[in-house]
Amino acid sequence: xxxxxxxxxxxxxxxxxTIPADLERVAELRATVREIGAGCxxxxxxxxxxxxAVDEAATNIIRYGYGGERGSIDMTAExxxxxxxxxxxxxxxxxxxxAAEGPDLSIPPHRRxxxxxxxxxxxxxxxxxxxxxxxxxxxxxTLTRSRVRRPxxx
Amino acid sequence: xxxQTTVExxxxxVPVTVMTLSGELDASNYLRLVDDVRPVYDGGARDLLxxxxxxxxxxxxxxxxxxxxxxVMQGEEPxxxxxxxxxxxxxxxxxxxxxTQEVVRLCGMQxxxxxxxxxxxxxxxxxxxxxxxxxxxxF
Numbered sequence: 001x002x003x004x005x006x007x008x009x010x011x012x013x014x015x016x017x018t019i020p021a022d023l024e025r026v027a028e029l030r031a032t033v034r035e036i037g038a039g040c041x042x043x044x045x046x047x048x049x050x051x052x053a054v055d056e057a058a059t060n061i062i063r064y065g066y067g068g069e070r071g072s073i074d075m076t077a078e079x080x081x082x083x084x085x086x087x088x089x090x091x092x093x094x095x096x097x098x099a100a101e102g103p104d105l106s107i108p109p110h111r112r113x114x115x116x117x118x119x120x121x122x123x124x125x126x127x128x129x130x131x132x133x134x135x136x137x138x139x140x141x142t143l144t145r146s147r148v149r150r151p152x153x154x
Numbered sequence: 155x156x157x158q159t160t161v162e163x164x165x166x167x168v169p170v171t172v173m174t175l176s177g178e179l180d181a182s183n184y185l186r187l188v189d190d191v192r193p194v195y196d197g198g199a200r201d202l203l204x205x206x207x208x209x210x211x212x213x214x215x216x217x218x219x220x221x222x223x224x225x226v227m228q229g230e231e232p233x234x235x236x237x238x239x240x241x242x243x244x245x246x247x248x249x250x251x252x253x254t255q256e257v258v259r260l261c262g263m264q265x266x267x268x269x270x271x272x273x274x275x276x277x278x279x280x281x282x283x284x285x286x287x288x289x290x291x292x293f
Contacts, residue, residue: 059213121274
């Protein structure tokens with residue numbers, strides 16, 4: 001793991017970590033999210049939501065984006081105003097989870113996207129998700145969660 | 155390892171197998187958890203309590219493993235774990251059929267874990283208790 005350690009300024013707390021595309025290593029991303037959440041005095045429900053969203057996002061990148069190929073996930077987490085902003089950068093096959101449709105129970109299960117349950121949980125756990133194609137290949141996914149209010153459901 | 159399990163047999167009104175999950179249940183270990191339950195069922199256990207007091211997080215993969223554990227304890231084959239919604243759809247179908255099961259119960263869920271089950275509706279599938287003592291009294 002490459003970890004720059006916390007970078008604390010007058011108005012920001014920031015952490016950066018890189019893991020290989022290995023499901024066993026996703027725990028390091030969760031730990032980093034917990035650290036920055038605690039560092040900016042976020043309530044437990046906020047930290048839990050971000051841990052969830054990052055876990056699901058990273059798992060999908062490793063499982064479906066890299067699909068067993070070697071690669072890495074670069075995560076930056078920072079406090080911006082009252083928002084905790086987590087950015088995940090990979091070099092995997094481009095995939096936009098924000099464009100994935102929510103679960104439609106009228107669709108036969110075999111036609112639903114594997115990992116769709118994780119995207120459903122990511123939406124509920126964040127205030128916003130933004131996806132960009134990374135220049136040169138890959139994805140840039142930004143997950144934002146306020147530390148002072150819960151995301152809207154529905 | 156992100157998660158540890160321990161298994162013990164407790165005498166309530168009926169013999170109850172208590173499996174304690176500690177750590178984080180995620181995509182790296184959820185299949186192993188299902189594998190841990192198979193010998194429990196094969197050994198004759200028919201009442202299972204999952205003590206989640208020390209489980210700090212559960213991912214969507216973990217939800218699939220909970221449902222797969224239920225299927226194993228009901229003597230059925232669990233769904234293909236690669237298709238999360240498939241498993242969830244099966245759960246919803248069971249719920250619509252009015253199948254209230256008491257084979258697998260949960261206790262001690264931390265708020266973050268309880269929230270994930272609530273958001274996916276899976277909480278309705280499992281009798282749940284605040285702690286082990288309350289759960290054992292219900293068997």
